[in-house]
Amino acid sequence: MKFKVKKVDRSEGLKEALYIPGIAVGLKHTMRHFFRNIIGKKDVVTIQYPEEERPISQRWRGRHRLTRRDDGFLKCVACYMCETVCPAKCIHIEAGEHPDFSVEKYPVSFDIDELRCVFCGLCVEACPKQAIRMDTGVIGMAYHSRESFNFTRDLLRDAYTPNEKTKYTDADLPKPPDQQSALPNSRGIPAL
Amino acid sequence: MQLVLEFLALPFVQDVLKILFILLLFAMPLGTFMTLMERKWSAAVQDRIGPNRANIGSYRGRGLLHIAADALKSIFKEDLIPKGADKFLYTIAPFFSFMSAVAVFAIIPIAGPIGDFKFQVTDVQPGLLFIFAITSLGVYGAVLAGASSNSKFALFGGTRASAQMISYEVFLGLSLMGLFMVYGSTQVSIIVEGQGEHWFGLIPKWGVFTQPLGFVVFFTALIAETKRAPFDAPEGESEIVAGYFVEYSGMRWSSFMLAEYIAIVGVAALITTLFFGGYQVPWLYHWESAPQWLVTLLQFSKFTSFTLILCWFQIQIRWTVPKFRFDQTMALGWKKLLPVALLNTVVTAIIIVALA
Ligand code: SF4
Ligand code: SF4
Numbered sequence: 001m002k003f004k005v006k007k008v009d010r011s012e013g014l015k016e017a018l019y020i021p022g023i024a025v026g027l028k029h030t031m032r033h034f035f036r037n038i039i040g041k042k043d044v045v046t047i048q049y050p051e052e053e054r055p056i057s058q059r060w061r062g063r064h065r066l067t068r069r070d071d072g073f074l075k076c077v078a079c080y081m082c083e084t085v086c087p088a089k090c091i092h093i094e095a096g097e098h099p100d101f102s103v104e105k106y107p108v109s110f111d112i113d114e115l116r117c118v119f120c121g122l123c124v125e126a127c128p129k130q131a132i133r134m135d136t137g138v139i140g141m142a143y144h145s146r147e148s149f150n151f152t153r154d155l156l157r158d159a160y161t162p163n164e165k166t167k168y169t170d171a172d173l174p175k176p177p178d179q180q181s182a183l184p185n186s187r188g189i190p191a192l
Numbered sequence: 193m194q195l196v197l198e199f200l201a202l203p204f205v206q207d208v209l210k211i212l213f214i215l216l217l218f219a220m221p222l223g224t225f226m227t228l229m230e231r232k233w234s235a236a237v238q239d240r241i242g243p244n245r246a247n248i249g250s251y252r253g254r255g256l257l258h259i260a261a262d263a264l265k266s267i268f269k270e271d272l273i274p275k276g277a278d279k280f281l282y283t284i285a286p287f288f289s290f291m292s293a294v295a296v297f298a299i300i301p302i303a304g305p306i307g308d309f310k311f312q313v314t315d316v317q318p319g320l321l322f323i324f325a326i327t328s329l330g331v332y333g334a335v336l337a338g339a340s341s342n343s344k345f346a347l348f349g350g351t352r353a354s355a356q357m358i359s360y361e362v363f364l365g366l367s368l369m370g371l372f373m374v375y376g377s378t379q380v381s382i383i384v385e386g387q388g389e390h391w392f393g394l395i396p397k398w399g400v401f402t403q404p405l406g407f408v409v410f411f412t413a414l415i416a417e418t419k420r421a422p423f424d425a426p427e428g429e430s431e432i433v434a435g436y437f438v439e440y441s442g443m444r445w446s447s448f449m450l451a452e453y454i455a456i457v458g459v460a461a462l463i464t465t466l467f468f469g470g471y472q473v474p475w476l477y478h479w480e481s482a483p484q485w486l487v488t489l490l491q492f493s494k495f496t497s498f499t500l501i502l503c504w505f506q507i508q509i510r511w512t513v514p515k516f517r518f519d520q521t522m523a524l525g526w527k528k529l530l531p532v533a534l535l536n537t538v539v540t541a542i543i544i545v546a547l548a
Contacts, residue, residue, distance in 0.1 A: 017528070020408070026512040030237045034508065037236040046241045 056139060061121045063138035064112055066157040067131055074157060075131035078105040082123035082132055090116035091123060110153035114141060210313045211298075219297045222499070223454035228259050230453070230507050237511045263446070271442035274342055281340035286444050289333030289451040295326045296458035299380050303471050303491040306484060311471075311492075312381065319379040320372075323462065324365055327417050331357045333451070334419070334426060338436035349435025352518055353419060353426035359525050360416040360423075366533035367409035370540035371466060374402045384470035388477075396474040399467030405536040407467045409529050414462070415506065416521070418455040422513040425521055460502035464495060468502075471495045 015021050036043055047054050056062075067075045078095035096108035123132050143149060199205055228243070232255060235242030246257040273282055299322055301312035316322050331354055338350015372378050375386035389397045400407050416423040427435040437448045464470060471491035476482065516524065 019524075019528075023509070023513055027508060030508055030512045033239060034233065034236045037239060043239045044241055045239055048241075 053139075060139065061119045061124075061134040063114070063136045063141060064117075064123070064132055064134050064151070064156055065136050066110065066153065067133055068157065073103070074106060074153075075129045076107050076110065076127075077103070077129055077131070078107040078110075079128065081126040081128060085122045085126040086117075087120060087122065088116045088118050090114075107153055110156065112151045112156065113149065114151055115146065115149045206309070207313065210311070214297050214300075214302065214313060215294060218302065218496075219294060219454055219457055222457045222503070223293075223450055224259055224263075226453040226456055226503055226507075227262065227449065228255060229503075230510075231255075231258075233504065233507050234511045237508070266443050266446040269442040271444060272439070274439045276342035277439065278340040278342075281336045282439075283444075285333050285337035285340060286440070286447040286451070287333075288336065289330060290447050290454075292326050292330030292333065293451040293455040293458055295329075296323060296455075296462060299323065300461050300465050301381060301384060301471055302495050303488045305381075306488065310381070311488075315379065315381045317379060319377070319383070320368060320466075321378055324361065327364065328358070328361055330417070330455075333448075334436045337440065337448070341436075341439040343439050345432040345434075345438045346436050348432050349426050349428065349438065352428070353436050356419070356423065356426055356518075356521055356525075357417055359522065360413045363409055363525060363529045363533050364413040364417065366530070366537065367406045367413060368466070369533075369537040370403045370406045371399055373537075373540050373544055374399075380465060380470075384465060384472060387469040388472040390474070390477075396469055396472070398469045398472075398474075403467070403536070403540070405532060406540075407463075409533045409536065410466070411463060412529060413525075414459045415509065416525070418452060418459055420452065420456070420506070421510040422516050423521055424515055425518040428515075428518075430515075456503055456506055457499065459506065460499045461495075463502055464498040468498050 033043065069075050078093055080093060080095075083091040083093050090113040092109070092111045092113075093107050094109045095105045098104055098106045119134070121134055124134055141149070200209075232242040242255060243258045244252055244255040246252065246255065246261040248257060251257075273279060298313045299316060299319060301310060301315075303311040305311065334353035334357065335350050338346045338348075338353065341347070371383065375383045377383060377386075383399075387396065387398050391397060395401060419426050427437075432438070437445060440448060471494060473487075473490050473494045476487065476490065
């Protein structure tokens with residue numbers, strides 16, 4: 001059997017051996033960019049991050065939030081679906097009995113360890129009540145202590161309205177609107 | 193007043209003043225400026241913005257404060273000497289690099305002479321031979337740094353640097369032979385004066401026009417001497433991290449970097465002097481009644497602007513041309529530049545003899 005061998009001519013022509021034409025072509029390109037960016041119309045694609053932000057898609061999986069019912073109480077019924085499905089095992093729920101029998105259960109504590117979360121969005125898909133969502137549009141979370149990343153129930157509930165971007169530091173950790181509505185969690189600590 | 197003038201007229205005082213002016217007000221500021229401009233201009237080439245964050249309060253100065261920030265940072269950084277390094281050689285290596293970069297400015301005239309007074313630190317008789325001697329001293333910086341760091345990467349870098357710099361010195365010298373023949377001297381002031389003439393009163397007799405081949409070879413060899421891309425195999429960021437100064441940190445590292453940027457300015461100044469007429473402003477001879485101070489000012493600004501343009505051109509080259517492999521660097525030198533330089537010398541000699 002005969003193979004067809006295609007011979008590629010790799011011998012350097014005079015043009016390549018001289019280097020100068022090649023360098024001139026390269027310089028033409030770099031200089032075009034240089035002068036366009038220095039004096040002409042700018043092609044710069046940089047987004048000056050803290051001041052400017054890249055527009056994100058509606059489906060972007062950002063920081064979680066817990067949604068509320070019309071009467072303001074959490075939609076979550078503490079069914080443990082999200083905790084079970086979470087591949088990072090970072091949701092920790094403790095269920096409690098709700099005074100309103102039609103609701104039955106509510107999460108006494110609902111902690112998400114955002115340091116472990118892989119932002120896969122499975123919890124959102126698993127929830128039967130549309131109670132957990134990742135549509136806050138918060139893409140950068142940077143705090144000074146590990147504890148700040150342990151998002152508690154009231155933080156998740158109150159911190160954000162959908163797609164509203166908030167500048168956020170430790171000191172700004174939100175307070176619940178009134179302490180009465182913030183039921184103490186299982187550790188007996190009133191939520192923030 | 194009389195006393196001050198007499199004091200200023202002392203040759204020694206004048207020398208010191210010239211050194212201070214050329215080093216502290218010309219070479220060093222331009223060199224440090226280049227550290228920022230390299231980053232800014234490369235950003236422009238690559239459609240980025242470049243450094244613009246260093247600030248005092250809300251003042252950012254378009255990134256200018258990064259110069260101060262970099263200097264402060266490297267002063268306060270820990271200055272490590274690696275275990276097993278030869279302390280003495282390790283310490284003096286940056287000085288060699290720095291000194292050889294700075295010493296180039298000693299023979300460069302930045303403006304035309306007024307009477308006996310020359311705007312040049314020293315107009316030594318051997319002229320450019322002094323430059324060759326100084327650049328070969330620069331090799332010691334790289335070699336000592338590489339050998340004394342007790343690191344394999346540094347050793348590789350040092351070996352490459354020595355091989356590259358020593359071989360490119362050959363073409364550095366050879367490429368200027370034609371220039372020496374055309375202007376009849378190796379002394380810088382004579383070469384620059386020779387470039388003040390015009391052909392048919394129109395085209396200035398600059399080195400680029402009399403010695404185009406010599407210019408290309410000399411420029412290439414000088415870029416190789418400064419060890420910048422495309423000849424940055426001794427630093428070889430992608431393979432041997434930073435080459436011969438990989439172990440350096442803090443201010444010592446900075447002095448290597450600063451030496452590199454001062455060398456850029458030095459290269460630009462040298463090429464301006466030898467190939468772009470130095471301080472000679474073309475067609476100025478038409479204006480005979482020009483006041484002396486204005487002529488000197490024009491000469492100085494012409495020299496500075498050409499230096500800046502050539503600095504920019506070197507940076508542009510660096511961000512355009514991909515790096516040569518080390519064997520390619522050597523092949524380019526010995527197989528291409530050497531014949532070209534020799535040919536240039538021979539052809540120049542023949543033309544000069546034929547015209548005479
Ligand atoms: S996004 Fe994924 S990892 Fe994060 S809490 Fe939800 S299920 Fe767990
Ligand atoms: S958030 Fe949804 S899935 Fe998770 S416990 Fe509450 S109701 Fe169940």
